Amino acid sequence: MRFWRRDPQKWDKADNAGPVTEADLAVNVHLEAVLRRARPDYGWLSEESEADPSRLDAEHCFIIDPIDGTRAFIDGQEGFSHSLAIATRDRITAAAVYLPAKDLLYTAHADGPALLNGKPISVSPRSEMRGATVLTYRAATEPQHWAGGKVPDFRREFRPSLAWRLCLVAEGRFDAALSLRSAWEWDIAAGTLIAERAGALATDRQGKPLGFNSARAATDGMIVAGPALHRQLADSLTRP
Incomplete structure (x- = not known):
């Protein structure tokens, strides 16, 4: 300060x-x-x-x-x-x-x-993508990232700190956080555990468990949301 x-x-x-x-x-x-x-x-x-x-x-x-x-x-x-x-x-x-x-x-x-x-604190109970608030960057809403080119009807918002985005999901102020780009471990390590202990499911963009202290020090994207909403987001994404 x-x-x-x-x-x-x-x-x-x-x-x-x-x-x-x-x-x-x-x-x-x-x-x-x-x-x-x-x-x-x-x-x-x-x-x-x-x-x-x-x-x-x-x-x-x-x-x-x-x-x-x-x-x-x-x-x-x-x-x-x-x-x-x-x-x-x-x-x-x-x-x-x-x-x-x-x-x-x-x-x-x-x-x-x-x-x-x-x-x-605890995550939002929302289970439907329609009307959900998702913390992500603008490019994540481009059609090529979504099955059939159909972008889900969620409301996109953004906050500058990725760690804080995960905490806002943990707090239930937003329904999900999404990154389709590689995420550095130092950006998401702390927020991932906080979100998980608040009831969220946190995976890479493929839906696979996140691992840390890796040689690359990065993950293949990230989906963090309550279990039902997480499943819908993961199923709606295209696979690179």
């Missing part, structure tokens, strides 16, 4: 990987110092750290996005978050997503409920 709305230094990453700011790096340094000091045997996977292949051999691994929604952060919007997760082998077992400008803290662990500022 020392950097937010104070014109932080910013630049573009190589290979069109998006913008980064001095705040992203400062948060990353702080989190790595605190977390790795507490758990020195854990692996480390962060959007803003150099790749460390040794994480693949670790029983536990931190999966971190220091600032998810950097463009929103640069623009002075409130919809950016910090996304922190722990993978035990290939499953997420603890998660926190925090929006500092809104003071919203979403948390979950593998054996407990999803919480927002300490209070339980």
Whole structure:
């Protein structure tokens, strides 16, 4: 927050990987110092750290996005978050997503409920695509992505932080979150567990279970929704 709305230094990453700011790096340094000091045997996977292949051999691994929604952060919007997760082998077992400008803290662990500022949350009970609110980007509504070229009659909305989108589904404020592009693990690791513990089903775009701390550090898209709505979305998508 020392950097937010104070014109932080910013630049573009190589290979069109998006913008980064001095705040992203400062948060990353702080989190790595605190977390790795507490758990020195854990692996480390962060959007803003150099790749460390040794994480693949670790029983536990931190999966971190220091600032998810950097463009929103640069623009002075409130919809950016910090996304922190722990993978035990290939499953997420603890998660926190925090929006500092809104003071919203979403948390979950593998054996407990999803919480927002300490209070339980749950997914929407909606089971029909018609009229559902789906958090996704505009290109996901193009006809070629849907069976028979027929785009479902849902209402598309967008939020800049992918981690927050998953938490909004967990909270029941939106019915589903959808990504048909590859999703980086650091963007979705924490939000996936929070959504699952709130009652959602979270898979890749093929309907297959998500795995984490992989060599590629990315998934083949993502569908997150209550089980009945998830099934309808998955069945309606074309298969690449």
